[in-house]
Amino acid sequence: MKVVGFDRKQYNLSLNKKARNKVSSYHERARVVLNKIFKNDTVYEEICLPGSKKNNGSNLFCDFLIPSHRIIVEVQGQQHLSETRFFHDTKLDFLASRRRDRTKEEWSQLNGFIFIELLHNQSDEEWEKNILLSLAE
Numbered sequence: 001m002k003v004v005g006f007d008r009k010q011y012n013l014s015l016n017k018k019a020r021n022k023v024s025s026y027h028e029r030a031r032v033v034l035n036k037i038f039k040n041d042t043v044y045e046e047i048c049l050p051g052s053k054k055n056n057g058s059n060l061f062c063d064f065l066i067p068s069h070r071i072i073v074e075v076q077g078q079q080h081l082s083e084t085r086f087f088h089d090t091k092l093d094f095l096a097s098r099r100r101d102r103t104k105e106e107w108s109q110l111n112g113f114i115f116i117e118l119l120h121n122q123s124d125e126e127w128e129k130n131i132l133l134s135l136a137e
Helices: 025-037 091-110 124-136
Strands: 002-004 010-012 044-049 060-066 071-076 114-119
Touching: 025 060, 025 071, 025 114, 025 124, 060 091, 071 091, 071 124, 091 114, 114 124
Parallel strands: 071 114
Antiparallel strands: 002 010, 044 060, 060 071
């Protein structure tokens, strides 16, 4: 699948999973919910978003990608919504994290993907409802 980067160049979207030994409990929950909804589709995890570099950074990764529906799903733990000492040494670290989250959303829109955020403080039923509502739009 071809995608466009912020630099306006075309890239191939590789569906190879990024090596990651451990994922959060929220990620595991999301995997179950997504596989329930998209049981006839392949749900990819930890996919590099080519061309998502900004300001000399590195390419970003999305939590889940369902190419057959052009959906990107991000699971947002508490550290994505508020400054958390375990994840952020400074307020600037938190703001940089928020900027990366918005960059993923911008990249998704640029490439015609539906961008869905699943919040840590929502139930599986709320996640499922939000996903289905996003598909209906």
